[in-house]
Amino acid sequence: xxxxDGGSFLMGSEDALAYPEDGEGPVRQVRVEPFLISPTAxxxxxxxxxxxxxxxxxxxxxxxxxFVFAGLLPDDFPPTRGVAAAPWWRQVxxxxxxxxxxxxxxxDGRADHPVVHVSWTDAQAYCGWAGLRLPTEAEWEYAxxxxxxxxxxxxxxxxxxxxxxxxNVWQGVFPQRNDAADGWRGTCPVTEFAPNGFGLYNTTxxxxxxxxxxxxxxxxxxxxxxxxxxxxxCRRYRVSARQGLTPDTSTGNTGFxxxxxx
Numbered sequence: 001x002x003x004x005d006g007g008s009f010l011m012g013s014e015d016a017l018a019y020p021e022d023g024e025g026p027v028r029q030v031r032v033e034p035f036l037i038s039p040t041a042x043x044x045x046x047x048x049x050x051x052x053x054x055x056x057x058x059x060x061x062x063x064x065x066x067f068v069f070a071g072l073l074p075d076d077f078p079p080t081r082g083v084a085a086a087p088w089w090r091q092v093x094x095x096x097x098x099x100x101x102x103x104x105x106x107x108d109g110r111a112d113h114p115v116v117h118v119s120w121t122d123a124q125a126y127c128g129w130a131g132l133r134l135p136t137e138a139e140w141e142y143a144x145x146x147x148x149x150x151x152x153x154x155x156x157x158x159x160x161x162x163x164x165x166x167x168n169v170w171q172g173v174f175p176q177r178n179d180a181a182d183g184w185r186g187t188c189p190v191t192e193f194a195p196n197g198f199g200l201y202n203t204t205x206x207x208x209x210x211x212x213x214x215x216x217x218x219x220x221x222x223x224x225x226x227x228x229x230x231x232x233x234c235r236r237y238r239v240s241a242r243q244g245l246t247p248d249t250s251t252g253n254t255g256f257x258x259x260x261x262x
């Protein structure tokens with residue numbers, strides 16, 4: 001894990017990209033104590049060690065289904081229930097962390113990809129087994145910024161400096177066409193892109209990461225955006241961006257990384 005000395009930093013954003021309704025602002029000075037945080041999200045291989053040692057079953061496994069992005073399903077996939085406000089999410093029977101796109105899929109060749117289809121409750125269970133915890137939102141953002149102040153991304157303010165892709169997000173027309181110019185249509189390995197100034201990988205894009213805090217009553221905070229973020233509808237691939245999800249939410253673009261006290 002990466003040890004960070006902590007200290008005061010400017011948390012949040014009020015710039016043109018921010019979502020005030022998400023509580024990104026106001027920008028405020030926040031202090032964090034020294035802590036340790038994983039350089040990457042928890043991988044499929046790491047989560048497999050946990051389940052093998054404990055016999056743990058995720059909430060998606062217990063329910064028998066989870067939400068999968070429709071664009072990752074076969075063209076002839078039978079119609080299933082979607083999310084009213086986000087019809088690109090499809091309820092898929094048999095989808096879980098081992099079968100991210102449902103029956104017929106697996107994580108072979110994706111041992112180093114972030115585990116997905118894990119709820120906040122599942123993430124807490126893993127942390128308890130590993131002797132770790134979820135980071136607070138303040139710790140997460142402090143770490144995600146990599147020592148930079150006031151920047152939109154872990155490397156600065158330009159999303160693709162010099163035309164270089166530095167995170168795994170959607171390119172094309174959402175949700176109809178993903179050009180995958182960054183090389184990925186779904187998740188990518190947890191170390192696929194260059195780390196930030198603190199040595200952390202993929203703190204924006206790839207998968208949303210659960211944090212310890214409440215977002216609003218009944219919803220836990222998640223940070224960082226995912227491979228589905230696109231500026232036409234969701235600019236939440238920035239270090240200050242946040243969203244709230246019910247603790248039992250299980251989707252194909254949500255994972256987590258771990259922290260612990262220094």
